[in-house]
Amino acid sequence: MLTISQQEFAQRRQRLMAQLPPNSIALIPAATEILRNGFDNTFQFRQNSDFWYLTGFNEPDAVLVLIPQRAEGEVVLFNRPTDPKAEIWTGRRAGQVGACRDFGMNEAFLIDTFDEKLPEFFKDKTAVYYPIGRNMHFDRQILKAMNRARAGVRRGATAPNNFCNLDALLHTMRVVKSEQEIVIMQKANDISSEAHRLAMRSCQPGQYEYELEAIIRGHCYKHGCRDMAYGAIVGAGENACILHYVTNTAQIKENDLILIDAGGEYENYASDITRTFPANGRFQGEQKAIYEIVLDTQLKLLALLKPGLNWDVIQQTCRRSLTEGLVDVGLLQGNVDSLLEQQAYTPFYMHLFGHYLGLDTHDAGSYKENGQWPGLAPNMVFTIEPGLYISANTPGVDERWWNIGVRIEDNVVITQDGHRNLTTAPKTVADIEALMRDQDVQAAIHDMQSIKKVKSVNSETINKSIAEGRK
Ligand code: GLY
Ligand code: MN
Ligand code: MN
Numbered sequence: 067m068l069t070i071s072q073q074e075f076a077q078r079r080q081r082l083m084a085q086l087p088p089n090s091i092a093l094i095p096a097a098t099e100i101l102r103n104g105f106d107n108t109f110q111f112r113q114n115s116d117f118w119y120l121t122g123f124n125e126p127d128a129v130l131v132l133i134p135q136r137a138e139g140e141v142v143l144f145n146r147p148t149d150p151k152a153e154i155w156t157g158r159r160a161g162q163v164g165a166c167r168d169f170g171m172n173e174a175f176l177i178d179t180f181d182e183k184l185p186e187f188f189k190d191k192t193a194v195y196y197p198i199g200r201n202m203h204f205d206r207q208i209l210k211a212m213n214r215a216r217a218g219v220r221r222g223a224t225a226p227n228n229f230c231n232l233d234a235l236l237h238t239m240r241v242v243k244s245e246q247e248i249v250i251m252q253k254a255n256d257i258s259s260e261a262h263r264l265a266m267r268s269c270q271p272g273q274y275e276y277e278l279e280a281i282i283r284g285h286c287y288k289h290g291c292r293d294m295a296y297g298a299i300v301g302a303g304e305n306a307c308i309l310h311y312v313t314n315t316a317q318i319k320e321n322d323l324i325l326i327d328a329g330g331e332y333e334n335y336a337s338d339i340t341r342t343f344p345a346n347g348r349f350q351g352e353q354k355a356i357y358e359i360v361l362d363t364q365l366k367l368l369a370l371l372k373p374g375l376n377w378d379v380i381q382q383t384c385r386r387s388l389t390e391g392l393v394d395v396g397l398l399q400g401n402v403d404s405l406l407e408q409q410a411y412t413p414f415y416m417h418l419f420g421h422y423l424g425l426d427t428h429d430a431g432s433y434k435e436n437g438q439w440p441g442l443a444p445n446m447v448f449t450i451e452p453g454l455y456i457s458a459n460t461p462g463v464d465e466r467w468w469n470i471g472v473r474i475e476d477n478v479v480i481t482q483d484g485h486r487n488l489t490t491a492p493k494t495v496a497d498i499e500a501l502m503r504d505q506d507v508q509a510a511i512h513d514m515q516s517i518k519k520v521k522s523v524n525s526e527t528i529n530k531s532i533a534e535g536r537k
Contacts, residue, residue: 067290068250069333075122076170078239079141082120083134085235090193092232094120095204096128110293115425116197116236118334123169125159127177129204131187139172142187144180184211189218193228195235237430241422243445247335248479251423251447254291254332255339255477255488261285262341262491265326266501271345275300275314278326286330295336296427298328302345306471307455309417318345323353325471329427336427338449340475341491347502349495352467356454357495359391360472363452364493367419371450371478371485374441377433384419384452385411392454397463413460420449423477442480447488451475 086092097114101107113124121130121143128145136142148161165174175183188194188211196208208229215225243251261282268281279300286294297312305311306325318324322345329337342357344350349357366387367380389411392398398410405411422429424447433439453473456463476489492498 067333068253070122070246070250072122072168072170074244074246075120079120079132081239082236083132083140086132086134086195087193088134089191090134090195090230091187091191091226092132092195093204093208094130094132094197094232094236095201096121096123096126096130099126112293113334115240115334115430116232119236119240119425121169123160123165129177129180133187141170141172143169143171143174144177144183145174147176147178181207181210184208185214185218188212188215188226189223191226192224193230194226195230195232197233198229198231233430234432237432240424240429241431241446242443243424243447243479247424248445248447250333250335251337251477251479252488254295254330254335254337256490257286257289257291257332258282258329258337258339259489259491260289261328261330262326262339263501266341266343266492266498267504269318269324269343269345269347269502271318271320271322273318275302275305275316275318275324278318278324279314279328282326282328289330291330291332293331295329295331295338299326299340300328301325301471304458304469304471306342307457307469308471309455320346321350323349323357323470323472325473327473327475329477334425336423336425336429337477337488338423338427338451338475339477339489339491340451340453340473341493341498342472342474343498343502347499349499353470353472354495355395356456356467356470357472359388359395360452360454360474361493361495362391363387364450364474364476367450367452368476368478368485368487371442371480372483373444373480376439376441378439380450381419385415388415388452388454397456397467414454414456415452416455417451417453420451420475422446422448444480444482446480447477449475449477 094117096117097112099108099111102109111126117130125146128143131142133140143165145165146159148159153159160168162174165171199205219225264285265278265281269278279298282298283294299311300314301308301311302316302318302324303322305316306323323342324345325342327340329339344353363384367384370380370383385406389398389402389405392411392414393402398405422431451473455471456467458468474493476487478485478487492501
């Protein structure tokens, strides 16, 4: 397993503390377990991304407290006690000893003492940094501790007067990835790219969408992803036009285009890949026309990427390229500049070109600062994902175009002079058709060996493949 080193987690904490003003304290809560059903079945635990980014500690019910210049230690964790009886049921816990020994904490206290101890930590501090408004229970705990610290003011203590949102500092750090993070994100991408290849190869009309989801999930899990980064989208035909379709229960028809948007999560780092391919392995006329517009747009956007480039330039290029393509095939009529001004593309293209990617699929970080678009910087990771979606009954659109939904999504990292594409799943029409043809041949060989009737693959190709020793 690739992991982020403890040294890197420690460096992140130091970098964050170095940005805090004097006499401040920062608090970052872990995720809590969430009941799924009944009284004790919980959803699979997923650590809070901010907390994970600073600790690598994967237990619920904990709070990280950073107190720059504290004599007894700057890095404090409140966490669960060890509990041999509970651990038999729900797994090992680090406890306070493990938190200091294995996770670089200077001190660790029982989580049950958090409310009691927090006012002590607040004494003589002027500012409290925490993720304001994300967790009501945590907000209340902070306010309660604050009021108790204020009660001490009469006895000469000072209590913090400034509540500051930690997000801006921490999320700015998360936007630019370290070398270790990029290695892990490449791994998540390699696994997920292969999962997409497998799904293309195994696709047969008549299957259900969830069968392809199973291929994708199976491969990601088999190679070390402990979850998907988000609910896998497997949409065939009309479902490809639903942007975040996750039902995945429809049967795949012969002439459907299938859109799969799925990425494994490796060490809590997301991949987010979309591929679109024909169920029968051959793009039909209108499908191919729309596919080529989206692919051409995606390649244009990729070619632009380099440090300093402004997000908005990418977005404007995306809209222009898709609009030009829609005019070329007759789905929009008129002058491209006027069509862009009218946002005539919106019935077919209604999302942005991409987003930051990291511990979260739609990762932390701001896109506009003080009214300005920040330029791209080396080691930023994000997605490039243009798409076109033509739902049935789109006004003014001939039926032959209906139910074509295409998105092509890659994950990229900005380098010193350009970008590197982390995603390797095939995306040209020729590469996808070749991969799926190969799958036809394999299925046919399998069928021949099982003495079944073989349709649609010519026997010469099969015999040649057998002669070459392929299985
Ligand atoms: N999978 C969600 C997205 O592409 O943004
Ligand atoms: Mn996606
Ligand atoms: Mn995405």
